[in-house]
Amino acid sequence: MKSLLRTDLIGGIAAIAVGAFVLLETTGYVMGTVRRMGPGYFPTALAILMMVFGTGVILAARRSGEDGPIPRPAYRGIIFVMGGILAFALLIDRLGLAPAIVAAVLVSSMADERPNFLAIALLAVALAGLCVVLFISLLGLNMAAFRW
Amino acid sequence: MVSIGDTISNIGIGLSFAISPEALVYCFLGVTLGTFIGVLPGVGVLATVSILLPFTFYVDPKVSLIMLAGIYYGAAYGGSTASILLNMPGTSSSAITCLDGYPMTKQGRGGIALFMTAIASFAGSFIGILMLAAFAPPLAGLARSFGSQEYVALMVLGLLAASLLSTSSAMKSLVTVVFGLLLGIVGIDVNSGQPRLTYGFTELQDGIALVGLALGLFGVPEVIANAGRIKGVVAEAKGITLRSMLPTREDWRRSWKPMLRGTGIGSFFGALPGTGGMIASFMSYALEKRLHKDPSQFGKGAVEGVAAPEASNNAAVQTAFIPTLTLGIPGDPVMAILLGVMMIHGIAPGPSLVNANPEVFWGLVVSFLIGNIILLILNIPLIGIWVRLISIPYNYLYPAIVVFLCIGVFSINNSVFDLYMVIFFGLVGYFMVLLRFEPAPLILGFILGPLLEENFRRSLVLSRGDMFTFFERPVSGSIFLVAFLLVAWIVIAELRNRYLARKG
Numbered sequence: 328m329k330s331l332l333r334t335d336l337i338g339g340i341a342a343i344a345v346g347a348f349v350l351l352e353t354t355g356y357v358m359g360t361v362r363r364m365g366p367g368y369f370p371t372a373l374a375i376l377m378m379v380f381g382t383g384v385i386l387a388a389r390r391s392g393e394d395g396p397i398p399r400p401a402y403r404g405i406i407f408v409m410g411g412i413l414a415f416a417l418l419i420d421r422l423g424l425a426p427a428i429v430a431a432v433l434v435s436s437m438a439d440e441r442p443n444f445l446a447i448a449l450l451a452v453a454l455a456g457l458c459v460v461l462f463i464s465l466l467g468l469n470m471a472a473f474r475w
Numbered sequence: 476m477v478s479i480g481d482t483i484s485n486i487g488i489g490l491s492f493a494i495s496p497e498a499l500v501y502c503f504l505g506v507t508l509g510t511f512i513g514v515l516p517g518v519g520v521l522a523t524v525s526i527l528l529p530f531t532f533y534v535d536p537k538v539s540l541i542m543l544a545g546i547y548y549g550a551a552y553g554g555s556t557a558s559i560l561l562n563m564p565g566t567s568s569s570a571i572t573c574l575d576g577y578p579m580t581k582q583g584r585g586g587i588a589l590f591m592t593a594i595a596s597f598a599g600s601f602i603g604i605l606m607l608a609a610f611a612p613p614l615a616g617l618a619r620s621f622g623s624q625e626y627v628a629l630m631v632l633g634l635l636a637a638s639l640l641s642t643s644s645a646m647k648s649l650v651t652v653v654f655g656l657l658l659g660i661v662g663i664d665v666n667s668g669q670p671r672l673t674y675g676f677t678e679l680q681d682g683i684a685l686v687g688l689a690l691g692l693f694g695v696p697e698v699i700a701n702a703g704r705i706k707g708v709v710a711e712a713k714g715i716t717l718r719s720m721l722p723t724r725e726d727w728r729r730s731w732k733p734m735l736r737g738t739g740i741g742s743f744f745g746a747l748p749g750t751g752g753m754i755a756s757f758m759s760y761a762l763e764k765r766l767h768k769d770p771s772q773f774g775k776g777a778v779e780g781v782a783a784p785e786a787s788n789n790a791a792v793q794t795a796f797i798p799t800l801t802l803g804i805p806g807d808p809v810m811a812i813l814l815g816v817m818m819i820h821g822i823a824p825g826p827s828l829v830n831a832n833p834e835v836f837w838g839l840v841v842s843f844l845i846g847n848i849i850l851l852i853l854n855i856p857l858i859g860i861w862v863r864l865i866s867i868p869y870n871y872l873y874p875a876i877v878v879f880l881c882i883g884v885f886s887i888n889n890s891v892f893d894l895y896m897v898i899f900f901g902l903v904g905y906f907m908v909l910l911r912f913e914p915a916p917l918i919l920g921f922i923l924g925p926l927l928e929e930n931f932r933r934s935l936v937l938s939r940g941d942m943f944t945f946f947e948r949p950v951s952g953s954i955f956l957v958a959f960l961l962v963a964w965i966v967i968a969e970l971r972n973r974y975l976a977r978k979g
Contacts, residue, residue, distance in 0.1 A: 338650075338910040345654065345657075349672060353671070357667065357669070361935055364935065366671055369931065370660055370672065376653050383649070384644075387644065387646045393647070398909060400906075403702075404698075404700070405905060407702070408877060411874070411881075412898050415877075419881075419885055420891060424882070431874070431877055431881055435873070435874045436874045443870075450874060450875070466533055468882075468886050469889060470885075470889070
């Protein structure tokens, strides 16, 4: 049996789901009339369009030439790149810019399958120094280099 | 009416701004950076412009526009280098150049291919700039009489063109565009004060931030894709010398007509809102193949197959500024971001920009000319430097990109919430790519969402709820007719393909 995890089937379902999710919210808004549209009119129309086109994606799947099994996501890349951004977000207000940069570099470089730890540590320190000088001293962004 | 004397003095204002030292420096920075990322396969224009976007808030907006635009057209030059030497397109609009560029490299004619693309790019850009200078002011004059109905018509045409003339399937692009429109209207409704689709987040009341969205959709997926990549592709073509680049008389003779035809096609698709360089380069390649005496040469290193699409995509890049600057309707996704920059800085793109803000309009036009001359120098005598850059170590480049991306987003509002938005849209963007939805048209919908709703509402208030108002007015009616013909053409082409497939 062919797998159901095909790009166009899942893509179409996702589109319909997003449309339904929006529709659920916009039905609570004032709809108004064509002549005097309320805040709900336009988003409701878009949500319905989204569901229609989503259905279209599923129906057209066999001919689109793009349909196929969903490729395996690069989990390692996703986790560590997102993790790097998350580390930066968690540390910037608590510890300041320099530690946040070091953490972001350390975490995101783990996306590489064979990381070179020495080079990464050097890169982290160098980038932290460079960014503190460039953004805080030269460009005058309103951030603290260190905060504890 | 603006007199010719005014126009000349406006050009003067633009010229004196464009040759000011600050503008020249940023123009140079922009085109150099553009060439750099164009040459690097896997680092795209949209991602770069998004990453640099926050930092441009600290410089004069006019100068930052010059730089961002420079990145855009610079990348259109650089994109072909990796296509020709490595069979790996540096940018999507140079994908078609692989077909004949790489075979030329294998035949030892890679230098000539690089030279011809530089010349074709310059020719295409130069004519594109002339078109921009010639057509934008009269179009702006015409657009002064446009009402909200005309704007609705233009936006619908643009969004349809972006979906139907893309390389992705039409239905999927339509989904993407509508998704963008929905994201665009998140926030407080200006007419009623009602917060819409904010799902309880007060941070979303001012709408989704362009920077967070653009970085999430375009920056993060590219970083992820590059993170797992085999490092250091070594360029095969080390021996590119200036002498080996000089084309023969035969190459010139075969190339100049394809260049001109490519420029024509590119200028048209560039100026059409919603479409851009990629579709233009595909169209002009197909045309050259059809017109050629011996189409079997294509794909085996025909110089026409390099010259035409490169002239075409560069012309499209320049004429994409026509609808962006005169109507405030972006010609393609990068233009949508530039439009966002202008709005953030309080420069209103639209019919009045050309005359009310000659420094911006004519300043940009003159800077494009300067930038293209710089690019010609960067891409012919200095090509060797760029060829060496192709083998840059990605494993150290991408953590640095992550850092710049974080600082950029955070610096706008000193808000951690914006970083979470990047993560969220990063996941959305990554899964869109995985499911083969092209995320680029989304940004077009995002920028146009609020404008479309406002003009749609206003039109129907004015017409007392009569939907026919859009078809009765001559200009908006004609634009809708064009949109209808476009849809009809796509449907007929699809039916014809299916018929032929069944038959044969």
